[in-house]
Amino acid sequence: MSRRRFLASMSAAAVGAALAGVERRFAFADDNLGDYIDLASFRPRPAVRIRSAVVRLAPPYWLGWPGTSYDLEGHRREYAAQFATAAKGVGVRLEEELKPLESDAAVEAFAQQIAAEKPHAALITLQHIGAWGWADRIARAGVPIVIFAPIGMAFTGHVAEISRRPGVHVISSLEVAAVEQAMRMIRAKRQLEETRLMIVAGADRRETVLERLGTKVCYVPRNLLHELFARMPVTDEVRAVAADMRRGARRIVEPTEQDTLNAARSYITAKRLLRDEGCNALTTDCLGMVGAKVVPTPPCMAASIFQDGGVTYGCEADLFAAMGLLLTSYLFDRPGFMNDPVPETVQNLLVAAHCTCGTRLNGFARPREPYILRNHSESKLGVSMEVLWREGQPVTLVSFQGANALLLDTGAVVGNVNTPPAGGCRTSVEIRLDQIEDARDVAGFHQVVSYGDHRRDVEAFCQMYDIRVVNSPERAPKPVGRLPEGGVR
Amino acid sequence: MNRSDRRLIAFAGVILLAALAPLVNAAGDDKASSNLTIGAPGLPPSSVDANGDLHEDWGVIGLRIDQPQGTPVTGQTLQMSPTEGIARCVTTSIAVDPIAVTSTVYRAPIWPAGVDVLLARVENRSDSEVQTRLRVTLPQEVSLGERVAVAGGRAVLALPKEPQPTRRERSWGAVGGDVPMPGWGRPEGECDPAFRNIRAGMGGVPIIYRFAVAPGAKRTVVLGFCESHHSQAGQRPLVIYVEGAPKAEIDPIAAWGRHQPGCLRLDASDVNGDGRLQVVVAPAPGAPDRNPILNVIWIFSPDVYVDTAEVRRGKMSSVAEHYVDVGGEKDQSLYEGGALIYDLTLPARASSEFMFLAACPGASAPNAETTAWTPESLRQAADDVWSDWAGREARAARAR
Numbered sequence: 001m002s003r004r005r006f007l008a009s010m011s012a013a014a015v016g017a018a019l020a021g022v023e024r025r026f027a028f029a030d031d032n033l034g035d036y037i038d039l040a041s042f043r044p045r046p047a048v049r050i051r052s053a054v055v056r057l058a059p060p061y062w063l064g065w066p067g068t069s070y071d072l073e074g075h076r077r078e079y080a081a082q083f084a085t086a087a088k089g090v091g092v093r094l095e096e097e098l099k100p101l102e103s104d105a106a107v108e109a110f111a112q113q114i115a116a117e118k119p120h121a122a123l124i125t126l127q128h129i130g131a132w133g134w135a136d137r138i139a140r141a142g143v144p145i146v147i148f149a150p151i152g153m154a155f156t157g158h159v160a161e162i163s164r165r166p167g168v169h170v171i172s173s174l175e176v177a178a179v180e181q182a183m184r185m186i187r188a189k190r191q192l193e194e195t196r197l198m199i200v201a202g203a204d205r206r207e208t209v210l211e212r213l214g215t216k217v218c219y220v221p222r223n224l225l226h227e228l229f230a231r232m233p234v235t236d237e238v239r240a241v242a243a244d245m246r247r248g249a250r251r252i253v254e255p256t257e258q259d260t261l262n263a264a265r266s267y268i269t270a271k272r273l274l275r276d277e278g279c280n281a282l283t284t285d286c287l288g289m290v291g292a293k294v295v296p297t298p299p300c301m302a303a304s305i306f307q308d309g310g311v312t313y314g315c316e317a318d319l320f321a322a323m324g325l326l327l328t329s330y331l332f333d334r335p336g337f338m339n340d341p342v343p344e345t346v347q348n349l350l351v352a353a354h355c356t357c358g359t360r361l362n363g364f365a366r367p368r369e370p371y372i373l374r375n376h377s378e379s380k381l382g383v384s385m386e387v388l389w390r391e392g393q394p395v396t397l398v399s400f401q402g403a404n405a406l407l408l409d410t411g412a413v414v415g416n417v418n419t420p421p422a423g424g425c426r427t428s429v430e431i432r433l434d435q436i437e438d439a440r441d442v443a444g445f446h447q448v449v450s451y452g453d454h455r456r457d458v459e460a461f462c463q464m465y466d467i468r469v470v471n472s473p474e475r476a477p478k479p480v481g482r483l484p485e486g487g488v489r
Numbered sequence: 490m491n492r493s494d495r496r497l498i499a500f501a502g503v504i505l506l507a508a509l510a511p512l513v514n515a516a517g518d519d520k521a522s523s524n525l526t527i528g529a530p531g532l533p534p535s536s537v538d539a540n541g542d543l544h545e546d547w548g549v550i551g552l553r554i555d556q557p558q559g560t561p562v563t564g565q566t567l568q569m570s571p572t573e574g575i576a577r578c579v580t581t582s583i584a585v586d587p588i589a590v591t592s593t594v595y596r597a598p599i600w601p602a603g604v605d606v607l608l609a610r611v612e613n614r615s616d617s618e619v620q621t622r623l624r625v626t627l628p629q630e631v632s633l634g635e636r637v638a639v640a641g642g643r644a645v646l647a648l649p650k651e652p653q654p655t656r657r658e659r660s661w662g663a664v665g666g667d668v669p670m671p672g673w674g675r676p677e678g679e680c681d682p683a684f685r686n687i688r689a690g691m692g693g694v695p696i697i698y699r700f701a702v703a704p705g706a707k708r709t710v711v712l713g714f715c716e717s718h719h720s721q722a723g724q725r726p727l728v729i730y731v732e733g734a735p736k737a738e739i740d741p742i743a744a745w746g747r748h749q750p751g752c753l754r755l756d757a758s759d760v761n762g763d764g765r766l767q768v769v770v771a772p773a774p775g776a777p778d779r780n781p782i783l784n785v786i787w788i789f790s791p792d793v794y795v796d797t798a799e800v801r802r803g804k805m806s807s808v809a810e811h812y813v814d815v816g817g818e819k820d821q822s823l824y825e826g827g828a829l830i831y832d833l834t835l836p837a838r839a840s841s842e843f844m845f846l847a848a849c850p851g852a853s854a855p856n857a858e859t860t861a862w863t864p865e866s867l868r869q870a871a872d873d874v875w876s877d878w879a880g881r882e883a884r885a886a887r888a889r
Binding site for chain 1: 721
């Protein structure tokens with residue numbers, strides 16, 4: 001039999017059988033279940049390379065902006081130092097052109113160089129108002145471009161078009177922090193590309209890649225998680241995690257000590273499965289497992305610890321909700337809160353409600369917000385989180401609509417809802433929306449809410465990577481009426 | 490284990506046969522049994538036969554050289570995957586001197602269910618300019634749009650932007666790119682039965698129809714809508730461009746309500762004199778739901794008195810020049826199906842490469858107009874997933 005004939009004889013049925021055997025091949029040993037796994041090791045730390053250059057007309061200048069009085073070299077040094085510090089903090093490598101680009105030839109050479117090298121982005125600092133043509137040339141090199149134009153380098157007419165172009169982010173400002181956020185944006189995209197998001201649901205195993213975002217979506221059978229949980233012993237780490245969560249709580253209402261131990265086992269189990277599968281984040285069919293009574297606790301407390309550690313743990317195997325959590329985590333270095341949107345029609349508020357929420361809402365390295373340990377309200381099982389959000393805090397809501405569009409809204413926290421008297425979920429945050437006339441019109445489901453008004457930062461990310469931004473309707477719809485037949489509005 | 494470790498393992502796991510298979514006659518027998526399975530981890534497989542034809546659950550797609558004529562010579566190269574029996578990539582060469590066509594087929598595991606990539610490279614191996622005709626064979630029942638082929642309401646093939654195939658047009662039909670959705674509408678009250686069906690331009694694709702008329706002719710166009718998804722106005726406002734008529738905007742919910750059929754009358758004319766009357770339904774700028782819908786089209790002679798209430802009730806369909814049950818059984822594509830013909834002129838020693846994306850089992854082809862996937866990113870996706878798969882197996886083996 002020829003090699004080709006042999007290969008051809010492998011029918012689709014045989015291939016199916018081969019794939020059916022994958023679970024056996026992927027089976028991991030049971031020993032060392034209690035090994036310590038560093039949660040931080042799951043957060044991707046990709047190499048991010050940004051080429052940077054100063055672009056300006058050749059000095060000295062006489063009249064024209066930035067003006068003869070502008071300390072060209074002083075500001076160049078000052079910004080370079082600030083950018084270097086920011087790059088170190090964000091964790092990106094900034095490769096600076098030592099000499100400013102001051103001629104057509106120099107700009108062309110730089111543009112061609114980055115087009116060939118394909119760094120993850122280029123950062124251009126403009127030092128003359130007449131250099132926008134050169135910025136435009138570099139922006140057409142096919143590499144994401146951040147253009148920093150300190151005040152004095154642009155009129156509105158210079159930026160109106162280029163600042164809205166996909167693949168470009170223009171910062172016309174003295175806010176150097178915006179450049180740091182731009183670096184975080186480039187890093188976030190790389191982190192999304194390096195993330196393997198494990199979806200624990202169903203019975204099949206497969207892996208696919210998301211358009212534009214590049215995230216790998218790894219489906220693994222649900223039974224792996226609850227069977228691993230059943231074998232997970234109460235280790236020193238389990239006891240320490242449970243004790244820490246109990247100690248940190250403002251109050252413990254329903255959960256027993258055993259409940260917190262189980263919740264901590266759930267946390268260790270998730271880490272172990274994540275490591276075994278070589279993934280960086282997860283979302284699980286948690287309600288399905290609770291409904292089938294294959295676990296004694298939902299993973300709500302575990303998910304909260306993951307979120308605080310910068311590692312996404314989403315609910316209900318909702319892929320795009322988990323993508324929203326990943327975006328918030330990578331873009332702003334703080335946990336997001338995946339929730340169900342509930343209308344409060346008397347005060348015209350949105351209540352964002354779910355049974356798990358990170359506590360380090362101000363940032364991974366910042367102190368926790370107060371939380372109360374509760375049970376999971378729908379099942380009266382285990383440990384869930386009631387996190388108390390700070391009133392007055394601006395918030396941002398994001399919700400991926402597939403990989404190519406993102407729903408974006410903003411508002412401010414006005415309070416927290418107690419359960420009881422309310423039903424629903426333990427963390428219930430009241431939000432007054434700032435560009436939506438009627439809270440009933442908030443679009444989407446399982447939106448991800450995070451501290452801070454990040455509207456422009458999210459818009460910048462989406463523009464850079466060509467993701468369409470949509471918003472909930474600003475105006476309430478007109479009552480349904482009737483037009484005459486053939487009527488045209 | 491880091492990423493490069495995984496790649497190394499994957500590389501070691503790949504058996505590159507790279508051996509040119511014995512030359513196979515294009516009309517070779519025993520084709521079904523000699524098919525090679527292609528796929529990606531966890532996704533249902535497809536197959537490629539000795540001619541390089543890709544066999545999907547919706548039909549077979551193949552490349553042929555119609556011009557120059559001659560007996561084609563075929564060869565095949567395989568790249569096997571670490572999962573036994575699955576080819577990662579099958580490359581088939583068909584040559585009719587001086588033209589050589591190389592098709593490369595592989596599964597790109599894009600979310601949600603993958604896509605089969607068919608890269609066609611047409612090469613002129615002579616020292617003079619050559620005209621060639623390449624035929625992409627497709628099932629007769631596949632309906633062809635400008636960038637998409639549809640079968641049974643499913644987008645099965647995304648077509649390249651360039652080159653454009655030579656197409657034979659019918660007297661009327663949908664340009665394509667949208668998706669027929671029979672039974673989507675739930676019209677209430679007495680109305681034409683066509684209100685039950687729609688086409689939807691998923692992802693913002695406009696719904697476009699063209700009708701043959703005498704150059705410069707005038708017609709009365711009536712469009713029928715029935716919104717059966719949204720309950721609130723403002724969700725799916727539509728913009729209507731009918732040739733010769735002012736642009737119109739309609740929000741079916743605001744105008745008539747949910748499940749309520751309604752009609753919009755416009756006076757049309759073939760203003761560009763090309764003998765085609767064009768009807769376009771597109772999403773209004775800023776529409777939260779960017780998937781335009783259309784249920785019915787009636788085209789009337791201008792000397793027919795049109796009562797839109799009667800049209801809505803289906804009482805005037807018999808006197809219409811065209812009555813189109815959009816997305817229904819008798820709806821049709823503007824272009825005849827069966828095969829795509831590409832007439833190419835290739836300079837000496839030049840080549841041209843283009844990409845088709847074929848729906849694999851259980852999946853649809855991506856929207857060619859809006860997709861961000863490129864040949865490079867699709868290949869990268871396949872490489873990444875195979876690497877991960879191999880790495881995971883190796884890690885499990887080590888743990889055992």
